[in-house]
Each structure stands twice: as C-alpha cells, then as structure tokens.
Amino acid sequence: MQASSHHSSALAHHFDSFEQQRESASLGMWLFVAQEIMFFGGIFTAYLVYRVKNPEVFALASSELDLTLGGINTVVLILSSLTMALAVREAQLGRGKGVVSFLIATLVFGGIFLGIKSVEYSAKFEHHLVPGEHFHFAPSQEEMDHLWETKGFTPEHIDRRAEMFFSIYFAMTGLHAFHMIIGMVILLFFFRPAWRGRYNADYHNPIECFGLYWHFVDIVWIFLFPMLYLIGRA
Amino acid sequence: MSNAKSKERPEGYPDRHYLNAAHGLKSWFLTTDHKRIGLLYLLAITLFFFLGGAFAVLIRLELATPGGDLVQPETYNRLFTMHGIVMIFFFLIPSIPAVLGNFLLPLMIGAKDVAFPRLNLASWYVYMAGGIFTLWALFEGGLNTGWTFYTPLSTVYSNTAVTTAGIGIFITGFSSILTGMNFIVTIHRMRAPGLTWFRLPLFVWSQYATSLIQILGTPVLAITVLLLALERTLKLGIFDPALGGDPVLFQHLFWFYSHPAVYIMILPAMGVISELIATFSRKRVFGYRFVAFASVAIAILGFLVWGHHLFVSGQSVYAGAVFSVLSMLVAIPSAVKVFNWTATLYKGAVSWETPMLYALGFIGLFTIGGLTGVMLATMGIDIHVHDTYFIVAHFHYIMVGGAIMGYLGGLHYWWPKIAGRLYPVFLSKFAAIIIFVGFNLTFFPQFILGYLGMPRRYHSYPDEFQVLNVMSSAGATILGIGYLIPMLYFAWSMFYGKRCTQNPWGAKGLEWETASPPPTLNFDEIPTVTEEPYDYTPKEVQHAG
Numbered sequence: 001m002q003a004s005s006h007h008s009s010a011l012a013h014h015f016d017s018f019e020q021q022r023e024s025a026s027l028g029m030w031l032f033v034a035q036e037i038m039f040f041g042g043i044f045t046a047y048l049v050y051r052v053k054n055p056e057v058f059a060l061a062s063s064e065l066d067l068t069l070g071g072i073n074t075v076v077l078i079l080s081s082l083t084m085a086l087a088v089r090e091a092q093l094g095r096g097k098g099v100v101s102f103l104i105a106t107l108v109f110g111g112i113f114l115g116i117k118s119v120e121y122s123a124k125f126e127h128h129l130v131p132g133e134h135f136h137f138a139p140s141q142e143e144m145d146h147l148w149e150t151k152g153f154t155p156e157h158i159d160r161r162a163e164m165f166f167s168i169y170f171a172m173t174g175l176h177a178f179h180m181i182i183g184m185v186i187l188l189f190f191f192r193p194a195w196r197g198r199y200n201a202d203y204h205n206p207i208e209c210f211g212l213y214w215h216f217v218d219i220v221w222i223f224l225f226p227m228l229y230l231i232g233r234a
Numbered sequence: 235m236s237n238a239k240s241k242e243r244p245e246g247y248p249d250r251h252y253l254n255a256a257h258g259l260k261s262w263f264l265t266t267d268h269k270r271i272g273l274l275y276l277l278a279i280t281l282f283f284f285l286g287g288a289f290a291v292l293i294r295l296e297l298a299t300p301g302g303d304l305v306q307p308e309t310y311n312r313l314f315t316m317h318g319i320v321m322i323f324f325f326l327i328p329s330i331p332a333v334l335g336n337f338l339l340p341l342m343i344g345a346k347d348v349a350f351p352r353l354n355l356a357s358w359y360v361y362m363a364g365g366i367f368t369l370w371a372l373f374e375g376g377l378n379t380g381w382t383f384y385t386p387l388s389t390v391y392s393n394t395a396v397t398t399a400g401i402g403i404f405i406t407g408f409s410s411i412l413t414g415m416n417f418i419v420t421i422h423r424m425r426a427p428g429l430t431w432f433r434l435p436l437f438v439w440s441q442y443a444t445s446l447i448q449i450l451g452t453p454v455l456a457i458t459v460l461l462l463a464l465e466r467t468l469k470l471g472i473f474d475p476a477l478g479g480d481p482v483l484f485q486h487l488f489w490f491y492s493h494p495a496v497y498i499m500i501l502p503a504m505g506v507i508s509e510l511i512a513t514f515s516r517k518r519v520f521g522y523r524f525v526a527f528a529s530v531a532i533a534i535l536g537f538l539v540w541g542h543h544l545f546v547s548g549q550s551v552y553a554g555a556v557f558s559v560l561s562m563l564v565a566i567p568s569a570v571k572v573f574n575w576t577a578t579l580y581k582g583a584v585s586w587e588t589p590m591l592y593a594l595g596f597i598g599l600f601t602i603g604g605l606t607g608v609m610l611a612t613m614g615i616d617i618h619v620h621d622t623y624f625i626v627a628h629f630h631y632i633m634v635g636g637a638i639m640g641y642l643g644g645l646h647y648w649w650p651k652i653a654g655r656l657y658p659v660f661l662s663k664f665a666a667i668i669i670f671v672g673f674n675l676t677f678f679p680q681f682i683l684g685y686l687g688m689p690r691r692y693h694s695y696p697d698e699f700q701v702l703n704v705m706s707s708a709g710a711t712i713l714g715i716g717y718l719i720p721m722l723y724f725a726w727s728m729f730y731g732k733r734c735t736q737n738p739w740g741a742k743g744l745e746w747e748t749a750s751p752p753p754t755l756n757f758d759e760i761p762t763v764t765e766e767p768y769d770y771t772p773k774e775v776q777h778a779g
Contacts, residue, residue, distance in 0.1 A: 012351075013346070013347075013755075014345065014346040014347040014349075014351065014424075014755075020423055020424075023423055024349040024350075024419050024422075024423045024424070027418070027419045027422060027423065028349065028350060028353075028415055028416075028419045031414075031415045031418055031419065031449055032415060034449055034450065035411050035415075035449050035450070035452070035453045036453070038449075038450050038451070038453040038454050039453035039454070039456055039457050040457070041453075041454065041457075042453070042454045042456075042457035042458055042461075042487050042490075043457050043461065043472075045483075045486075045487065046461070046472055046483060046487075049480065049483055050478065050479075050480075053478065053480075054478060131468075131469050131470050131471060131477075132468075132469040133469075160476060160477045160478060161477065161478050163471060163477050164471060164472075164474075164477040164478050164479060167470040167471045167472055167477065168472065170468075170470060171461060171464060171470050171472060
C-alpha cells in the first residue's frame with residue numbers, strides 16, 4: 001500500500017522500493033550477460049582449438065577479410081556504445097528528448113555496422129568463400145608452394161582448412177550480427193516511453209539494462225575483430 | 235459432485251486463496267503468480283513424463299526377449315533417443331526447480347513473488363515452444379542419435395529429425411536459464427527482514443547452486459546444438475572431420491553442460507531431502523552450514539569433471555587422470571550430505587509419513603548411484619564397463635532413484651500447501667513402497683548385466699542375459715504402476731481431497747506460516763525472521779493433523 005499512488009505504476013507490486021527494483025533488474029541483467037558470455041564462450045573455444053591446430057591456413061584465410069571495412073566497423077560500433085551510454089545518462093537525468101536523440105544515433109550507428117557487414121558478406125559470396133559446395137579458396141601460387149614446401153600441405157588440405165576458418169567466421173560474425181538485430185528491434189520500444197518522459201532518477205532500469213546488453217554485444221566485436229581480422233595476418 | 239467430506243473446512247481455512255482468486259483459462263495462461271506458474275509447469279512436465287515413460291515401456295517390452303521381436307533396430311534407436319531427450323530436457327531438468335522451486339522459493343523467503351514474475355511466465359511459454367518442436371520431431375519420425383547427439387553421426391550420417399529436436403532443446407534451454415536467473419535474483423534481493431543467508435532453508439541453498447549451473451552451463455549446450463544445426467542446414471563445418479573439424483570437440487562442449495546437468499537434477503532433490511529429514515526427525519539438520527556449502531561445492535566441482543565421459547574418446551591419458559581425480563572429489567560434498575542426513579536421523583523423533591519414505595529411499599538409492607559413480611570415475615573400471623548396462627544402471631540410480639524420488643517426496647510433502655488438501659495416506663505409502671521395489675527390480679539387474687558385458691543401445695542380446703532382462707522388464711511394470719498411482723490420487727485430491735489445516739506436518743519454515751493454499755500475495759503481512767531454520771525445540775513440537 002505504502003505510497004503506491006504517489007509513486008505511479010513504475011514500481012511493481014512485489015517490490016518494496018525503487019532501490020530493490022533497480023538492484024534486482026541490474027543483477028538479473030548481469031546474470032543474463034554471464035550466460036551470454038558462456039554462449040559465445042562455446043564458439044570462442046572452437047575458434048581457439050582450430051586456430052591452434054591450423055595456424056598457417058587460418059592466417060592465410062584471415063588475409064581475405066577486408067581490414068578497412070572491419071576497422072571502420074569497429075569504430076562505428078564503439079561510437080554506438082558511446083551514444084548508448086549517453087542515452088542512459090539522459091534517462092537518469094530525466095531528459096526524454098535527449099534520450100530519444102541518442103537512441104536515434106545508436107540506431108544509425110548500428111545500421112551502418114550491419115550495412116558494412118552485408119557488403120563484406122556479399123564479397124565473400126562473390127569470391128566463393130562461403131562454406132558449402134561452391135567454396136573455393138585460392139591463395140597465390142607462391143603461398144601454396146610455401147606451405148607445400150614447409151608443411152607439406154596440399155591445395156586440397158589448404159582449401160578444407162580455409163573452409164573451416166570461414167565456417168567459424170560466418171558462425172561468429174553471424175551470431176554477433178543477430179544479437180545486434182535483436183538489440184535494434186528492442187531499442188525501438190524505448191522511443192515512446194522516453195519521448196513521454198517516463199524515465200527519471202528513480203526509474204530508468206529498463207534502458208540501463210538494455211545499455212548493458214548493447215555494450216556486451218559491442219565487446220564481443222572488440223574480441224572478434226582482432227581474432228578474425230588481425231592475428232597472424234600476412 | 236464432491237462429497238460432504240471434501241466440503242468441510244478446518245478452522246482457519248482461507249476463503250480466498252491463489253487457486254480461486256481468479257477463474258477462467260485466461261487467469262491461468264496469463265498469470266504472473268509464481269504458484270500458478272508452478273502448477274502450469276506441473277501439468278506440462280507430467281505430460282512429458284508420461285510420454286518419456288511410454289518410450290521406456292516400449293524399450294523394456296522389446297528387451298523382454300533376446301531377439302528383436304517387437305521393433306526394428308532403427309526404431310529401437312529412435313525409442314531410446316526420444317526417451318532420453320524427453321526425460322532429461324523436458325522432465326528431469328525442469329522438474330524440481332520449475333515446479334517446487336517456483337511454488338516454494340518466494341514462500342520460503344517471505345516474498346510476494348519471484349523478482350521477475352513476467353519473465354517467469356515467459357519461461358513456461360519458452361519451455362512449451364521447445365516442447366512443441368520436440369513433439370514435431372517425434373511426428374517427423376523421431377531421431378536416432380541418442381540424446382547425446384554425437385557428431386559425425388548427428389551431422390553427416392543421420393537423416394532423421396536431428397535439426398528439429400535440436401531446435402527444441404535449444405529453445406527449452408532458455409526456459410531453464412530464465413528460471414535460474416529469476417531464482418538467483420529472488421534469493422539475493424527478495425528475502426524477508428531478518429532472513430540472513432544462514433537462516434535460509436537448505437532447499438533454497440540447493441536452488442541457488444542449481445541456478446548457477448543453469449545460467450553458466452545451459453548456454454554452452456545452446457551454442458553447441460546451434461552449431462550442430464548450422465552444420466546440418468547451412469553446411470558450416472565446425473565439427474566436420476573433412477574440414478579438419480573435431481568430433482571430440484563436440485563431446486567436450488556437450489558434456490561441459492550435460493555433466494553439470496546431472497547436478498541440475500540431483501541438487502534440488504538433495505534440497506528437498508534436507509527439508510524432509512529435518513521435518514520428520516523433528517531436528518535441526520546436522521551440520522547445516524556443511525550441507526549448505528556442499529551444494530555450492532557440488533555446483534562448482536560439477537563444472538570440472540566433464541572429461542570422465544571422454545575416457546575412451548581420444549582424450550589424452552593425462553587429461554583423463556586429472557578428470558578422474560576431479561570426479562572423485564564430487565563424492566566428498568555428496569557424502570557430507572548423506573552423512574549429515576543420517577546424523578540428523580540419529581536420536582530424532584522419526585515418523586514414517588509418506589514424504590519420509592521417499593526421503594529414506596532417496597538416501598539409499600543415491601548412495602548406490604553415487605558410489606558406482608566413484609567406481610566409474612576410475613579409468614580402468616570405466617573402460618571395462620564403458621557403454622554397457624552398468625552405466626545405464628548407474629545413472630538411473632542417480633536420475634530416477636535420486637532426482638525422481640526427491641521430486642515425488644517433495645510433491646507429497648508440499649502437496650497440502652499446494653492444493654490445501656490431503657491425499658490418501660495408505661495408498662500413498664503403498665505407492666512409495668512399490669516405486670522403491672519396482673525401481674530396484676528394474677535397475678539393479680542392469681548393474682549385473684553391464685558387468686557381464688551387455689552393451690547398451692542394442693535391441694537384441696544373447697540368450698544368457700534373458701533372465702536378468704525379464705527381471706528388469708517386470709520391475710519396470712511395477713515401477714510404472716507405482717508412478718501412475720500418485721498421478722491419479724493427486725489429480726483426485728486437487729478437487730476432492732479432504733481440506734487440511736495450515737501446517738499439517740507441524741513443520742518449520744516460512745512457507746508453513748501462511749494459509750494453505752496461500753493467498754495470491756503469499757502473506758497477509760510480510761514476516762520478520764528471528765530464528766534459525768529447523769528450530770525444533772521439544773516444547774514447540776506440534777503433532778501432525
């Protein structure tokens with residue numbers, strides 16, 4: 001009963017105080033992030049195992065990725081995390097219009113990232129670097145000869161191991177992109193309450209939790225970029 | 235309609251409670267009340283238990299004779315696969331947490347609900363969505379990979395409904411994760427005033443430990459099954475040996491979840507047993523803190539032992555030795571629990587109510603399951619009995635003899651709280667005893683069969699194994715009847731059972747300090763806790779009934 005009329009409907013019936021509600025949401029979200037870490041952890045493990053098994057071919061296949069586009073995307077994603085953090089800040093200060101503008105910025109950066117990613121993906125299709133029947137990896141003859149002389153790798157062997165690299169590449173970046181798409185859809189639901197000024201110092205946990213999710217997805221990319229694009233690159 | 239007896243209201247029986255607070259299908263399917271969600275889960279997992287049981291019936295029928303008389307080998311492969319998938323992912327894992335945990339956790343800690351009631355309801359729908367995919371896989375003809383989905387059988391060679399079933403398990407896993415998240419936050423943030431960590435009932439401790447595994451283990455299975463599905467559909471060859479992929483990596487990832495999953499099943503059952511032993515011995519659980527920390531220790535150690543499933547899978551011998559030692563370490567916290575329960579019984583005022591029969595049955599069966607587990611952790615014995623019925627017997631002693639006995643014991647103990655009604659005493663004791671007898675007759679012969687060398691997962695076997703197999707099939711019949719009886723009298727009791735008083739066992743714990751059945755918001759006034767758990771001092775002993 002206590003003060004519920006005063007506090008509006010933002011305090012759920014089973015909590016005693018905003019502090020309890022906020023702390024619960026925050027702990028719950030951290031636990032969700034923990035399960036996300038374990039989720040991506042499985043595929044990071046697969047990457048690690050295969051990278052250690054095939055360092056030469058992985059490095060060679062890695063050179064096929066577009067460093068410029070990947071680099072730009074890294075910057076774009078970090079900027080989107082910045083605007084997301086600012087949106088949460090605006091929410092805590094109760095500035096609805098500010099929240100909306102920063103959310104739009106976040107959405108735009110997310111869109112740019114996915115756009116660039118799709119350009120990269122379509123290039124892989126054109127170069128027959130998508131795993132499956134049409135996969136064909138064609139490094140320079142010089143590289144092939146080098147691997148044959150030093151390691152005894154046949155072109156067939158190199159082709160198969162490169163297909164493994166691109167399997168992991170598509171699985172990892174695809175999962176990451178899927179998380180971004182989910183995030184951008186959820187983000188749309190914050191516009192209305194933000195515009196109406198529902199967020200304030202007492203009540204802003206939904207947007208704060210979403211911010212955690214967005215930063216998490218960002219950090220996944222911060223790991224993916226060096227792992228896939230940079231390590232051992234020729 | 236109901237007879238006069240079921241209409242009688244004992245003094246203090248509530249007019250309004252969570253069961254009659256609202257009516258109609260919508261009030262159930264859109265409820266956010268943790269107690270109603272617990273009942274939704276109860277209904278759903280009972281259906282899946284029935285389904286998984288039906289597969290078991292067919293398996294035992296086939297194995298009653300040495301020849302493959304009833305089904306084709308391919309059909310048999312699908313039967314044991316579907317039995318495993320349904321029983322593990324759709325019954326055992328959600329059983330105690332999602333039914334009893336959901337119902338009891340907020341009551342035990344003096345809260346109005348779990349921390350995230352809507353997420354709680356969502357978890358049920360996620361579970362059902364996964365269940366529908368699994369049923370769909372069944373209608374596609376089932377799958378033949380075993381519940382373990384080993385590659386490359388599951389990726390390259392099997393043309394059965396692997397992808398559909400995989401999607402079902404992927405989805406259902408998230409219901410488990412959501413439940414775990416909800417419970418951890420609830421235990422951290424929703425406790426009543428004065429309810430410190432060491433005043434929590436041991437059931438709550440065990441749920442906490444279980445939730446840790448659900449959150450940290452399940453996503454690893456999710457990504458593993460997802461990669462498997464991607465390999466089948468999009469030809470991403472993560473586990474494909476032709477691309478240098480490693481099927482053993484699949485086994486590592488799979489067991490990283492699926493071994494701890496055994497502790498998702500057994501830890502909550504241990505929590506139930508702690509409650510039952512305390513109540514029906516009228517004593518504080520001996521070494522409360524040891525039992526509490528043993529749950530956490532099992533959860534943590536459980537993550538470090540998965541390699542004992544890979545002793546014959548091309549894992550290095552050194553890794554095998556390490557996993558062997560780590561696996562034996564799990565025996566320590568497990569034994570702490572068994573010894574402490576036994577010490578609690580010592581000089582206790584033990585009464586032989588139905589839940590107590592299940593508790594005592596649990597201790598015996600779990601001990602056999604646990605000790606054979608230590609045997610199997612030694613590489614020499616494991617390699618000898620690998621993939622034989624010895625393994626089958628071992629894990630059924632843990633999962634059925636342990637987890638299901640705990641689940642049924644808990645259901646009998648808290649049923650008056652759930653339904654506000656009683657069940658037939660004699661019939662329930664009879665069922666408990668024939669479940670115990672039927673269980674041992676089913677699975678003890680399988681230890682011998684396995685030791686003699688009968689491999690698992692074949693639909694036929696040499697003649698000399700028939701006597702023991704017939705014993706096993708006969709036991710399964712008794713066990714099946716034993717399971718049907720409680721299903722029937724619980725369904726009857728829900729509507730026609732005699733109404734009970736608030737605390738028919740005279741038990742301690744916050745859940746008994748509110749009406750049976752409880753009001754929607756659990757307590758008329760949130761209690762303040764001033765005493766240790768299980769504080770059964772002689773003057774406070776109340777007699778049951």
